[in-house]
Amino acid sequence: MISVTLPDGSKNEYSAGITAAEIVTDIEGRKHDCVAAEIDGLEMDMATIIDSDCTVIPISGFSDEGMHILRHSAAHLLAQAITTLYPDAKPTIGPAIDRGFYYDFANLDGFGEGDLKTVQKKMHELARRNIDVERVECTEAELSEMFATNPYKMEIINDKLEDGAGSTIYRQGDWYDLCLGPHVSCTAKLMHVRLTSVSSAFWRGDQSREQLTRIYGLVEPTKDALKQTMTAMEEAKRRDHRKLGKDLQLFHVDEEVGQGLILWTPRGATIRTCLQNFISEHLTRQGYDQVYTPHIGKLDLYRTSGHFPYYQDSQYPPLVEKDMMSKLADDGCTCGELANMMAAGDIEGYMLKPMNCPHHIKIYSSQARSYRDLPLRLAEFGTVYRWEQSGEISGLTRVRGFTQDDAHLFVTEDQIADEVLGCIELVEVIFEALGMSDYRVRVGLRDQDSSKYVGDSDKWDRAEDACRKAATSLGVNWSEEPGEAAFYGPKIDFVVKDVIGREWQLGTVQVDYNLPQRFDLQYKGSDGEMHRPVMIHRAPFGSMERFCGVLIEHFAGRFPTWLAPTQVHVLTISEKQVEYGREVAAVLKDAGVRVELDDGDDTIGKKIRMHRKFQPAYMLILGDDEATQRTVSIRARNGDQKAGIGLDEFLKELKGEIDSKAATPSLVPSQD
RNA sequence: GCCACCGUGGCUUAGAGGUAUAGCACCUCAUUGGUAAUGAGGAGGUCGCGAGUUCAAAUCUCGCCGGUGGCUCCA
Structure with missing residues (x-):
C-alpha cells in the first residue's frame, strides 16, 4: 500500500501500481473535468502509474494548466490530421499559446484558409474515434529511427537531447510525436476545437x-466554453477600431497618401483634441513646459544622438540636400554608394524625426542651466515618423507617422524618484477618468551580468529602485522584468486591459543616462561644479493614434459625453418644429456643446436609425409638445427616454456631465 | 520584408470569358410624420493599377499597389 496526499491535505491509502486517473476519479468522482494530475509538483499524464507515496492534485481542464495541456494535445491532433491528409507534410513544432495553439509544418506549401475546414473535419473525426494517447519512452537510437524522415525533429533530437539520453514520444493511433508531455489521455477530450x-x-x-x-486553432474543454470564446472573438471584431473608425467616420487612411499615415477626419480629430487638452491641463498642473519643435532635423543631430545610422532600417530615408542630390545624380551615384556616404557623414541632409528627444535636448542646452532650473520638464505632442515594416502596419495601433504625448525631464540624480512618480500619477489620473482601472506595470531592469549598459552600477541601482517604488505606489499589479531595461536606463511600461480583457501596451517612462552624455549636457550645481543631468523620457499613452485606437475599442465607439465627437443630435419630427429645432441647436452650440441638427423631412424613426450609428451621447426629439412647452425629449443610446425636460435644465445637467468628465452618459435614468 | 487570403460606385454586396447586380447613403418630387427604414423617380462604377492570353477579361496569367491574419522587429 502507498499513502497519497490529497489537495485538502488528507491522506488516502491505495495499492501500489494504481494510476493517477484512478486516484483523480476517487477524489473528484466519475464525472470530473480533469485532464491530468500534478504528482509531487510535476504535471503528469492520467495514465501515470503510482507506486510510492506522493501528493496528487488533479488538474481541471478549466484551469490555466489544464487549458495548456488541452491546447498542446490539440496541436498534436492537428498534426495527426494534417499528416493523414497531407502525407508529405513534416510536422516541426506545435506548442500551446496564450490563446489556443498552433503547429508549424514544412512541405505544406500552398495550404490556405480554405483548407482549414477539411482539416478541422478530420480532427473532429479523430477526436470522435476516441484514440488513446500513450506515452512511450524511447532510446536515442529508437528516436533517430522513428524521426529519420523528418529533419526538423532530428534537429531537435540532436540539439535538445544530451548524447545518449532518450526521451519520450506520444502515440495516438498510428501517429506519434516527439514530446515531453503531459497530454490528455484520449482524443475525445479534444472535441471542441x-x-x-x-x-x-x-x-x-x-x-x-x-x-x-x-496553423492556428482554439480548443476548449466544453461546447459552451468554445461558444463563449467564439462569441468573445466576435465581440472583439465588432469593436475593432478600424471598422468603427470607418462607421463613425473617425479617421481615414488613404492609399495615395501612404501606408500607416493617418488622416484624422473631423469627428476623430475632436476626440483627439479633447484628450490632448485633458492631458495638457494635467501637464501644466504638474509643472511641465510645453514646447514645439520641427518635424525634421539635420543628420548630424542624429549622428550625435546615435540614432543614425544605427536605426537606419526603421527610419524614413533621409532628405538629401538639393545641390548634393543633383550632383550625385550627375555622377551616377548608386543607392548603395549614397547610403555609405550618408553613414560616413560625407553627405549632409535632413531626417524626419523618429523621436523628439534630440530636439528637446537642444532646448535644454540652448541656455546655461543651473540646479535651480531643474527639474526642467519639456512636453510636446510631437509627431514622429518611423519606417515600420509594411506587414506590421495596422489601423491606428501600428503606424508610420504618429504623435507621442512626449516629454523629457532633465533632472538631478536626487530628483529621479520624485519625477518618475510624477509621471506615474499622470497615468493614474487619466486612466481613472477613462474607466481603465485594470492595468499593470512592467518594470524593466538590467540583467546583472551584462556589460552592455551605460552608467555606473550604483546609479542604476538607485534608478531601478526609484522605478520599483513608483510602481509600488500605484497599488496595481506590477512585475520586474530583468533584462528588459534599455541599454541606457531602466524603464516602466504600462499595459492596460480593455473592457473585454485584451491587453494593450501603451506608454513608457524611461530613465536615460546615455543621451545627456552624448550631448554633453551640464548644469551648475550648488557646489559651483558642473554636473551631468539625467533624462527621463516619458510618453505615458504611447501615441495619440494608438491611444485613440484603444479607446475606440474600449468604448466600442460609445464615448463618454465629454469625448463624444458629437454630443447631442437634435431631431425634429416634422417641418413645423424646424424653427424650434434650430433654436435648440443654437442654444446648445453657444454653450459649447457639440451638436448636430437634423431638420430634414425623414420620419423620426428613420432619423433615429441614421443618427444612432454616430453614437451621440443623447438625441433630442422635438415635436409639437416640445415646441409649445419649450422642452426637449431626451433619448439615450440604449433607447431609454425622458420627456418634457426644460431646455435650460437639460443644458445645465449636460454641462455638468461634460465638465465632470463622467465616464458614462447618465441624464436619462435607466428604465429597467 | 515573408507566407496565405482578399480588393466591384461613399458603405455592404451579386456576378467565375461576352463591358456589371441589389440594398443603404446621395439628389428630386410627393408625404408633415412621435422614438431602430413613408412612397415614387433620378444620378453615380470601364470592376485597385499596369501588362499579357483571347475575336472578347471584373472574370484566366504575370508584375505592382493596398487591405486582413500571422511571422519578424521595435529607439
Whole structure:
C-alpha cells in the first residue's frame, strides 16, 4: 500500500501500481473535468502509474494548466490530421499559446484558409474515434529511427537531447510525436476545437531558415466554453477600431497618401483634441513646459544622438540636400554608394524625426542651466515618423507617422524618484477618468551580468529602485522584468486591459543616462561644479493614434459625453418644429456643446436609425409638445427616454456631465 | 520584408470569358410624420493599377499597389 496526499491535505491509502486517473476519479468522482494530475509538483499524464507515496492534485481542464495541456494535445491532433491528409507534410513544432495553439509544418506549401475546414473535419473525426494517447519512452537510437524522415525533429533530437539520453514520444493511433508531455489521455477530450487561421513562420523564428506553414486553432474543454470564446472573438471584431473608425467616420487612411499615415477626419480629430487638452491641463498642473519643435532635423543631430545610422532600417530615408542630390545624380551615384556616404557623414541632409528627444535636448542646452532650473520638464505632442515594416502596419495601433504625448525631464540624480512618480500619477489620473482601472506595470531592469549598459552600477541601482517604488505606489499589479531595461536606463511600461480583457501596451517612462552624455549636457550645481543631468523620457499613452485606437475599442465607439465627437443630435419630427429645432441647436452650440441638427423631412424613426450609428451621447426629439412647452425629449443610446425636460435644465445637467468628465452618459435614468 | 487570403460606385454586396447586380447613403418630387427604414423617380462604377492570353477579361496569367491574419522587429 502507498499513502497519497490529497489537495485538502488528507491522506488516502491505495495499492501500489494504481494510476493517477484512478486516484483523480476517487477524489473528484466519475464525472470530473480533469485532464491530468500534478504528482509531487510535476504535471503528469492520467495514465501515470503510482507506486510510492506522493501528493496528487488533479488538474481541471478549466484551469490555466489544464487549458495548456488541452491546447498542446490539440496541436498534436492537428498534426495527426494534417499528416493523414497531407502525407508529405513534416510536422516541426506545435506548442500551446496564450490563446489556443498552433503547429508549424514544412512541405505544406500552398495550404490556405480554405483548407482549414477539411482539416478541422478530420480532427473532429479523430477526436470522435476516441484514440488513446500513450506515452512511450524511447532510446536515442529508437528516436533517430522513428524521426529519420523528418529533419526538423532530428534537429531537435540532436540539439535538445544530451548524447545518449532518450526521451519520450506520444502515440495516438498510428501517429506519434516527439514530446515531453503531459497530454490528455484520449482524443475525445479534444472535441471542441476550431481552427482559426493560417500564416507563415520561420523555422525556429530565424528569418534565414526555412519558411513553414503555421496553423492556428482554439480548443476548449466544453461546447459552451468554445461558444463563449467564439462569441468573445466576435465581440472583439465588432469593436475593432478600424471598422468603427470607418462607421463613425473617425479617421481615414488613404492609399495615395501612404501606408500607416493617418488622416484624422473631423469627428476623430475632436476626440483627439479633447484628450490632448485633458492631458495638457494635467501637464501644466504638474509643472511641465510645453514646447514645439520641427518635424525634421539635420543628420548630424542624429549622428550625435546615435540614432543614425544605427536605426537606419526603421527610419524614413533621409532628405538629401538639393545641390548634393543633383550632383550625385550627375555622377551616377548608386543607392548603395549614397547610403555609405550618408553613414560616413560625407553627405549632409535632413531626417524626419523618429523621436523628439534630440530636439528637446537642444532646448535644454540652448541656455546655461543651473540646479535651480531643474527639474526642467519639456512636453510636446510631437509627431514622429518611423519606417515600420509594411506587414506590421495596422489601423491606428501600428503606424508610420504618429504623435507621442512626449516629454523629457532633465533632472538631478536626487530628483529621479520624485519625477518618475510624477509621471506615474499622470497615468493614474487619466486612466481613472477613462474607466481603465485594470492595468499593470512592467518594470524593466538590467540583467546583472551584462556589460552592455551605460552608467555606473550604483546609479542604476538607485534608478531601478526609484522605478520599483513608483510602481509600488500605484497599488496595481506590477512585475520586474530583468533584462528588459534599455541599454541606457531602466524603464516602466504600462499595459492596460480593455473592457473585454485584451491587453494593450501603451506608454513608457524611461530613465536615460546615455543621451545627456552624448550631448554633453551640464548644469551648475550648488557646489559651483558642473554636473551631468539625467533624462527621463516619458510618453505615458504611447501615441495619440494608438491611444485613440484603444479607446475606440474600449468604448466600442460609445464615448463618454465629454469625448463624444458629437454630443447631442437634435431631431425634429416634422417641418413645423424646424424653427424650434434650430433654436435648440443654437442654444446648445453657444454653450459649447457639440451638436448636430437634423431638420430634414425623414420620419423620426428613420432619423433615429441614421443618427444612432454616430453614437451621440443623447438625441433630442422635438415635436409639437416640445415646441409649445419649450422642452426637449431626451433619448439615450440604449433607447431609454425622458420627456418634457426644460431646455435650460437639460443644458445645465449636460454641462455638468461634460465638465465632470463622467465616464458614462447618465441624464436619462435607466428604465429597467 | 515573408507566407496565405482578399480588393466591384461613399458603405455592404451579386456576378467565375461576352463591358456589371441589389440594398443603404446621395439628389428630386410627393408625404408633415412621435422614438431602430413613408412612397415614387433620378444620378453615380470601364470592376485597385499596369501588362499579357483571347475575336472578347471584373472574370484566366504575370508584375505592382493596398487591405486582413500571422511571422519578424521595435529607439
